[in-house]
Amino acid sequence: MTTATSNLDLHEDKTFLDSTELILNMGPQHPSTHGVLRVILKLDGEKVLGAECVIGYLHRGVEKIAENRTYTQFGPYVDRMDYVASVSNGLGYCETVEKLINVEAPPRAQHIRVILTELNRITSHQVWLGTHALDLGAMTPVFYCFRDREEILKIFEKYCGARLTTHAFRVGGCQWETYEGFEKEVLRLCDFFEPKIDEYEQLLTTNRIWIERTKGVGVISGPQCIAMGVTGPVLRGSGVKWDLRKAKPYSGYEKFDFEIATGENGDTYDRYIVRIREMRQSVRIIRQAVESLPAGPIMAKVPKVLKPLPGEVYHSIEAPKGELGYFIVSDGSLQPYRIRVRPPSFVNLQALDQMVRGRLIADVVAIIGTIDIVLGEVDR
């Protein structure tokens, strides 16, 4: 940083920046970047003129690893991309391979998948809400969210033994039958959790500080979202009523009755409202799925050794963060020839530059939070 003084000719000296413009590095070790994201901000005083994201700090080469593993072996790796919504990742991967080998999971497995995926959507939104509110100075929501999230993680742990990287599903269905009392416990959780959403809302929805910090911040319109390829709650917050669960139903979502939550203004506040409503809709779906849980097998007939015919397939699901797609090319061998993951966080993050322009530095924190990125998925 430099101040221009008249008796020193600083402008000639290239080691000093122009006094009106300042480059500021934010991250990669910054608590509000939710991981290792580095943002280079171009500032005019407090005002942001532009932002450039530097990513790749968490790059593990998942797509390369996939080419060296069998279809079954790659299953656990997908959990480690978006690690707060690992169930969704697993569902997307299993369904894509099922599409490739032309198998459909039995109805019971589909219901179990929907229940766990929706529970996972709630936990993902809880992590988002807690950390996002914490970034903006609200301390309580993070404790409330993590307290309630624990109850859902307990169900995951009881079902498959893992809390975060669950690897709950297999190609063709589910590995495990539900444990005794599963339905009752999930329904009890729904009863327990619904009033908790009201609790979160009491803390924030009409909170004056929250409204001041989020209303009109990071505005992006529907057409801009579509041009930038932004999906998920960010797209819906801008008023586009589009959800893959409705547009291209998978895993039996067409059987459940739920609404797509949308906002109007495309600002941070609307995206908050959309996610809160999505949690309520998830509870609604879970209730229906548990109540109509059919009996029957949980695994389709799938060969022990997966050797799909040559071909390629693209399939995508509505992950908590947006459209999560898998593109798999098979050459008829035991290992996938190529797996491409279309990560929602990576694509959504691209809109950051557009959203922060003209705002203040403090708003950058709010906007990174509102896009809801997980760096494990951005970098893969």
Place this chain on the structure above:
Amino acid sequence: MVVDPSIAYEVLQILHNDESYDYCVDVTAVHYPKREKQEFDLIWILYSFAQNERIRVKTQITDGATVKSVVGLWPTANWLEREVYDMFGIKFEGHPDLRRILLPEDWKGFPLRKEHGIKQQDQAWVQANLGIQSGQ
């Protein structure tokens, strides 16, 4: 839909302008080193909100050939094309800012090419920047 690389851009343009494919889901590539010429498949996945239809456009290009960038049609292709360049070394003509995105800018090698081994890395870069023998 498989198209010839010479008309790929026109096809994409028509899909964008006239057929309402307004959302570019993904841009990606597949490497086939055993094919003589046309070593790469380049794939665009497009979606139309109006028709609720998804379409895959594929073209086969030679190693070293440049492809016209679609950033002008779908701004989202910016990072997606950068990733394809980063991983495969396919150059996009008219891209506003074609740099590596996930790997360091001065990294050598394109990891998703088939001849690139899974444990292979840019030793010189690791040595110079991290001061260790191996990053693994």
